Amino acid sequence: SSELTQDPAVSVALGHTVRITCQGDSLRNYYASWYQQKPGQAPLLVIYAENNRPSGIPDRFSGSSSGNTASLTITGAQADDEADYYCHSRDSSGNHRIFGGGTKLTVL
């Protein structure tokens, strides 16, 4: 079982705001990053070091953290945002890195 826990599936109406969460003890001490993956494609970094966007990522993507939970928020979700989203950070020992189980986002 993964030490970073994500909801398997989340849905959002087009243009609305959605928050995808990632829970784990290690998140109290380490930043999370977030990756978007569409079918048949390699993952894409959308947020790193908790709340930083790489060049080219729309500003509707934002990250935050509180306690043992990291969140990815999409403000004004677009059809193109439909994808799997994975959080990534260190495991509870802090020695190694792990991914969350992933959240499938459906845009209605």
Next chain:
Amino acid sequence: QVQLVQSGAEVKKPGSSVKVSCKASGYTFTSRGITWVRQAPGQGLEWMGWISTNKGNTDSAQKFQGRFTMTTDTSTSTAYMELRSLTSDDTAIYFCARDIDMDVWGQGTTVTVSS
């Protein structure tokens, strides 16, 4: 542009080994490490390990220790990962990505383990 290009698909027998390459271009290879990630069919991402392209030190997931090796060839800006004692559970797409943040990804290499 920054690019990671991986070697082609592999079909392997159980018990054998596979070596996947990842050639970097568009940046100074030794300035950023390389992470390896795999994804079994229909499953999520699994972090395998990271290698410093500058010093060669590595960090790998405990489940792979003992049968997983990461290396680099700085003369060709290429990283390699080798997985030994393959079983059907190792059937997956193997990705390389740039450094710990994984801001650039290779296209993936499909490894199929079948008798």
